[in-house]
Structures are given as structure tokens and as C-alpha cells.
Amino acid sequence: MDELSPRFWEIFFEVYESLPRQGPGNRTCAAKALGLCRELPESPAILDLGCGVGGQTLQLAEMTSGTIVAVDSHPPSIERLRAAIAERGLSERITTTVGDMANLDDALRSFDLIWSEGALYSIGLRSALHVCHGLLRPGGYLAFTDAVWRKENPPPEVRAGFDLDYPAMGWLEDDLSAIHDSGFEVVGHFTLPDEAWWDDFYTPMEARIAELRGRYAGDVEALGILDQLAEEPEMHRRYSDFYAYEFFVARR
């Protein structure tokens, strides 16, 4: 892999922070996963780990009457979520924290539901499952998504893409074993459909990249980084049969 340009992360965030979501997922899938949590209390205490700018946090606030603590380690994403919460008058129900999910405040305990879309892998799935087990009350639910392989021998560019972001990525059975080994019962799981990659993620990403190409016209370094970022949706267009995002719902 070539060295990343010193401006890579600045431009990466200029693209990603503007998106409704920072990973695959949509409201329909969130509703389906929530529907699998059949014995939640009427107003559940929810923890959203790696919430990003809060696409799913705000949807959870609409789909439940519970309270939500939303945590992310990237302060600008939390800033955006705070603005959206204020705009929607949701500050009584959603609180936000900048923090590392591996090292959360001891006061955060006994949740009815932990939600995490595309983020648990950041600290290693098994470590994250251990953390979640400790933060849930007995009988509490964990709903999360994770990328998994679904076909052997991916093309080198697909392998390189995941080696960079998620080298430990496994297969569906690996995740199911990890969930089971961590003291959870698997309630259900399903694969995200293709529109869940596009509607709130790759389609707005490609639009944002096009917009920034205009803004950075003549800036060769920035344009090169935008080309690099554009490779991910293009790879998905060509090779999405090699990998998937799976939604898992488990119960402590």
C-alpha cells in the first residue's frame, strides 16, 4: 500500500462527516433489527456505540420512546450530532459523549439495548463483545452490524481494501461463534441489502466527492485523495458479492 498523503484524513473527513451515515445501513434495516428485540421495556435505555454523526441514533429516537447515550471517539462527528439533537429538540432523550468504547465511564451500565452499526470491529469484535456484555443488564439486547466475507479468493483490490480497514474480518460463522463465546444468545441475523450501502452512504458519498472535485479543481494532491476515496463505492459496484454487512441481534 502506498503511503497516505498527509492531507488524506483531512479530506477523508471532509467527505465522510457530511454523509447521513458513515457506513452501510438504513432505517428499514434498523427497524427490522429493533423488531427482533421483542422483550424491550417500553422506554428502553439505549447505548449507541460508534454513533458517527448519529444517522441511526436519530432514527432510534424516532422508532422508540427510550433514552439514548451516543458515543463516538471522533469529536467533530459528535458536534454534528449535537447540532442535529438541538435542532430536533431531542436533548431530553439523547446525550452524547466523546469517548473510546473500550474505556467508557463506569457510570454507563445496565443498558436495555446496545446498538452499534459498523463500529465494534474498531476495537476488535471479541473485545467489543466483552465490553458490551458488561454494559448490558441481564436479558438486554445487542444489535450490531459487521462486515463479513462471503466468497473465497477476493480480487487483490478487495483484499487490500479490507486489509487496510479491517484485517481481522471473518466469515458469518466466525462472528456467530464470537457472539456465542462472549455469553450471548443469537436472536437473529440478516444481510444488509444493496440499497443499504447506497441510499445513505455511497450515493451521497459520490455526490460529495463530485462537489469537492469542483472545489479542489487544480489542487492535484486533493484530487488524488478524492480519486482514492472514490475507489470504495466503485469496488462495491464491481465486487460486492465477495463481502457483506450482517446485522446481528443477540441477547445477554
Ligand SMILES: C[S@@+](CC[C@H](N)C(=O)[O-])C[C@H]1O[C@@H](n2cnc3c(N)ncnc32)[C@H](O)[C@@H]1O
Ligand atoms: C463506520 S463508522 C459508523 C458510524 C455510524 N454508526 C454509522 O453507521 O453511520 C465507525 C464509527 O466508529 C467510531 N469509532 C471508531 N473507534 C471507536 C472507539 N474506539 N470508540 C468509539 N467510537 C469509535 C468512528 O469515529 C466512526 O464514527
